[in-house]
Amino acid sequence: MENKIATPHSGSPPVVVVGGGFGGLSCARALAGSGVQVTLIDRKNHHLFQPLLYQVATAALSPADIAIPIRSILSDAANVEVLMGEVVAVDHHERCVILEDGQRIPYGILVLAVGSAYNYFGHPEWQDVATSLKTIGDARRIRARLLRSFEEAERCNDIARRSRLMTSVVIGGGPTGVEMAGTIIELARHTLRRDFRHIDPSHARVVLVEAGRRLLGALPEKCSSYALQTLRKKGVEVHLGTTVKEIDETGIRTETTEIAAATVIWAAGIRANPAAQWLGVEPDRSGRIAVAPDLSVPGRPDIYVVGDAAQFDAGGHPLPALAQVAQQQGRWLGRHLRTGRPPSAFVFRNRGDTAVIGRDAAVYAFRSWSFTGRLAWFLWSLVHIVLLIDFEKRVLVSFQWLWRYITSSRGARLID
Structure with a gap:
């Protein structure tokens, strides 16, 4: 069967973003309203706030509390088109991505924000x-x-x-x-x-x-x-x-x-999704692609990688696979692509590393400071609320957290 060439927009060269997670969505939102034509492709129709996914798994939140349709987020961006489909290959000679059904989406600039999957270490x-x-x-x-x-x-x-x-x-x-x-x-x-x-x-x-x-x-x-x-x-x-x-x-x-x-x-443990295979480059042991200071793939100035799939050297050590890293990289890249090739190196600004251990118990590390207990729990809550994409979600999740904190109740105890 002949594969059709899909041209999402007319005009000079289109930006294709693969992945609707923190990195890809932040890049697309930074390009929204610009003269750049953008196509965002994701195999799901929603953006998922993964840092709170464990609360869905333990009946504290419902799935709809931490997920929102990608089309809804970008509905006001006339220059951004959203496609639901799974990318299986990149033809960098013809400069197009290939979907599972054979459809080919041409790009001028390609941004790979494909995220990661858990690594079962050979099992x-x-x-x-x-x-x-x-x-x-x-x-x-x-x-x-x-x-x-x-x-x-x-x-x-x-x-x-x-x-x-x-x-x-x-x-x-x-x-x-x-x-x-x-x-x-x-x-x-x-x-x-x-x-x-x-x-x-x-x-x-x-x-x-x-x-x-x-x-x-x-x-x-x-x-x-x-x-x-x-x-x-x-x-x-x-x-x-x-x-x-x-x-x-x-x-x-x-x-x-x-x-x-x-x-x-x-x-x-996690392993990056197979973007390295698509490009024919050698990944690190976690499957990530080494990127230049401007997040481009060395030797491929028209291809960028952000988030979990990128191995970005920050002062001698790679940046971790965290939501704040992906979000900052995507936003930074999108802002620079509005006007042309990024002129400088990406700089990560750490907002702190945190983990909650339970009610009133968390840890929070920021630069040389570290906090534990109730203060860390408050900082953890604040960071996660700020990272939530939609204002309505922030209000809803904040209310549910407060109610659960007071009553120790969990309202999503449903078995499908």
Whole structure:
């Protein structure tokens, strides 16, 4: 079948942005209202606020609270067209991207903001039993598995099986793993404590497994120690320096022990989506593409990479795969593309690294300062509210956080 060439706009050369996450959307919004013709392509029709996805997975928020249609965000930008489709290749000789159905979208400038996926380190078979947390579908599966396990335990008379049903394992001690473990234990011991008659949810077991020597390895030691102490105080079992060897439907096996669990959640590392393969360049071990100071691909001045897929050297170390990095890169690139080729190097301005451990407990590191406890929780809340794209979402999520803080309730406890 002959592939049609899709020309989204007339005029000089179009900018095609692949990915509607923080980096791609910020770039498109920075170009909105300019004389530059832009096409944004994403395989989903919505922008997802991934830093709060764990709250959907633990019934604190509904999916609609942290997602908004991309078309709605860009509806007032007459120069920006939104296409829902999955890019599978880039033909840099013909200067077009190729969609899954064979459609070819020409570009003058290409911005790749394709994000990342979780890395199972050579064990793709684990994906079926250890759900990662990247999409709304992932969050809904985790939420259903958690809640269904308690429902099954309620009518289970076998003590060993009931124990397995009430055990959850989180693999990975980074921010996502710490946040998931802390929120699951609060869900079980506070929110669900009065919901059942034959089981006591406060007896639920939550295990956090980390291969490294400490939690939150990218943050200062003070934050790591606080996170460890707080999780253990809440009742989470933390296993440091422990490598997972096997995962199946019954639970996990490490070098030293077996843990029977009905719910296993993977939060142990990410890998960039396959943009490097599209361009025929050698990625780093995390699949990222090394970019120049202006975020372009060396030798490809018409192609830029932002966000999780970009390896950007900042003073001798690569920038982490964080929402604030992607958002700043996308906005910076979009602003410079309004008038032409970026004239200078991108400079990242760190707003602080943070992770919430539970109600009233968080860590926040900014430059040489680090905060823990209630102040850090407030700063974490403020950062996440500011990062939310839509003003209505900011108000809604802020209200729900305040209500949940006062009542310890979770209103999204639905099983699909």
